[in-house]
Amino acid sequence: MPSQPKTMKAIHYDGPFKVSVKEVDVPKIQHSDDAIIKVTTAAICGSDLHMYQGRTAAEGGTGLIFGHENMGIIEEVGPGVTLLQKGDRIVLPFNVADGRCQNCEKGFTAFCTGVNPGFAGGAYGYVSMGPYMGGQAQYLRVPFADFNALKLPPGKEHESDFALLADIFPTGWHGVELSGFQPGETIAVFGAGPVGLMAAYSAQLRGASKVFVVDTVPERLDAAKKIGCIPIDFKKSDPVKQIIEKNGGMVDRAVDAVGYQAVDASGSKEKPNIVLDQLIHVTKPTGGLGIPGLYVPSDPGAPDAQSGKGQILLSFGKLFEKGLKLGTGQCNVKAYNRQLRDLITSGKAKPSFVVSHDINIDDAPGAYEKFDKRIDGYTKVLIHPNGDW
Numbered sequence: 001m002p003s004q005p006k007t008m009k010a011i012h013y014d015g016p017f018k019v020s021v022k023e024v025d026v027p028k029i030q031h032s033d034d035a036i037i038k039v040t041t042a043a044i045c046g047s048d049l050h051m052y053q054g055r056t057a058a059e060g061g062t063g064l065i066f067g068h069e070n071m072g073i074i075e076e077v078g079p080g081v082t083l084l085q086k087g088d089r090i091v092l093p094f095n096v097a098d099g100r101c102q103n104c105e106k107g108f109t110a111f112c113t114g115v116n117p118g119f120a121g122g123a124y125g126y127v128s129m130g131p132y133m134g135g136q137a138q139y140l141r142v143p144f145a146d147f148n149a150l151k152l153p154p155g156k157e158h159e160s161d162f163a164l165l166a167d168i169f170p171t172g173w174h175g176v177e178l179s180g181f182q183p184g185e186t187i188a189v190f191g192a193g194p195v196g197l198m199a200a201y202s203a204q205l206r207g208a209s210k211v212f213v214v215d216t217v218p219e220r221l222d223a224a225k226k227i228g229c230i231p232i233d234f235k236k237s238d239p240v241k242q243i244i245e246k247n248g249g250m251v252d253r254a255v256d257a258v259g260y261q262a263v264d265a266s267g268s269k270e271k272p273n274i275v276l277d278q279l280i281h282v283t284k285p286t287g288g289l290g291i292p293g294l295y296v297p298s299d300p301g302a303p304d305a306q307s308g309k310g311q312i313l314l315s316f317g318k319l320f321e322k323g324l325k326l327g328t329g330q331c332n333v334k335a336y337n338r339q340l341r342d343l344i345t346s347g348k349a350k351p352s353f354v355v356s357h358d359i360n361i362d363d364a365p366g367a368y369e370k371f372d373k374r375i376d377g378y379t380k381v382l383i384h385p386n387g388d389w
């Protein structure tokens with residue numbers, strides 16, 4: 001590949017609250033099924049913040065390059081790749097999957113047993129998720145490219161919408177799916193970060209009668225209101241009571257799009273069980289809970305010893321009494337991304353309403369800081385590592 005440079009810029013994890021733009025080697029084809037893309041867009045995710053804050057097993061200064069929400073143009077393909085060619089525009093599920101293990105065959109690509117043995121599933125640029133470099137970089141190696149790539153129409157149209165197919169649009173949709181949602185039902189979504197907003201938007205697209213969205217960040221609650229949801233500020237009073245009062249009873253479904261770093265009514269003190277417990281209390285008997293929010297088996301910065309081991313205290317008796325169903329886990333992006341791409345191209349979905357900032361790779365360290373503090377309206381940041389957008 002004579003035109004390709006030898007080194008490139010990439011976002012490197014230096015340690016808690018510190019990422020930097022580092023010059024690293026451009027990835028090479030390592031296996032006949034690989035492809036290399038020139039990254040046009042790589043998003044920063046709320047999941048990256050868990051690593052950024054030092055709340056995972058990720059170690060700084062070890063060469064970890066972030067970025068699991070990636071799209072770009074194919075630069076080179078290995079000899080085993082048959083469905084893709086140089087110049088194709090693709091978006092990648094954050095999951096790296098081999099397409100040939102039993103879980104992949106069943107459609108559970110987030111739980112591929114082949115790409116990251118000993119752990120459930122693989123991903124780009126994420127601690128414990130396998131040796132796959134992240135795409136917050138100018139180039140990215142795509143393993144099992146035929147299986148993992150989703151082809152997009154050529155050109156630049158819908159770039160921000162398509163970028164969200166890598167993770168948050170499918171993940172929000174998945175949260176609603178996991179809850180067992182049916183059209184016409186009522187649903188409460190906890191968390192109005194990008195994933196929560198995508199869950200709320202998916203519920204709207206799927207014909208919810210009422211969608212409640214709980215958070216406290218004003219810009220995020222406003223975004224929920226703009227798509228027709230009922231905003232609930234958890235700092236004002238108990239969100240469960242607010243929802244039951246406004247709805248005239250409990251809701252059919254509830255989604256946790258917050259995860260283990262949930263905070264209590266003070267807005268700053270972490271309480272890992274608060275949202276899960278509220279889900280149980282706000283949902284009708286025989287209703288369902290979707291839990292795409294992340295929970296980890298060990299958390300070095302947990303507020304108490306029990307949750308440090310990933311053990312979360314729940315009103316399980318209430319869950320039993322109500323006969324609630326629940327579903328959780330990483331999203332199998334491939335189960336949804338084609339259909340959601342087609343909703344975007346046909347003009348029926350425009351998930352990019354969540355995007356707050358488009359930036360150059362050099363501005364990424366500052367963007368991490370602001371996104372982490374949830375200030376200046378930083379809701380969803382798209383990095384364009386090769387400039388032009």
Ligand SMILES: NC(=O)c1ccc[n+]([C@@H]2O[C@H](COP(=O)([O-])OP(=O)(O)OC[C@H]3O[C@@H](n4cnc5c(N)ncnc54)[C@H](O)[C@@H]3O)[C@@H](O)[C@H]2O)c1
Pocket residue numbers: 045046047049050167168171190191192193194195196214215216217220234257258259260261262263264274275291292293294295329330331
């Ligand atoms: N399952 C998956 O495949 C998958 C994929 C992507 C992200 N995630 C996870 O989903 C979660 C959300 O991701 P995001 O990018 O939207 O993150 P985010 O951090 O931007 O958003 C979380 C939101 O929750 C709000 N919040 C905190 N405590 C709350 C409470 N008690 N009640 C209601 N809201 C509360 C915060 O104010 C924030 O706006 C994260 O845990 C992330 O790791 C899971």
Ligand SMILES: [Zn+2]
Pocket residue numbers: 044045046047048068069094167168
């Ligand atoms: Zn993500």
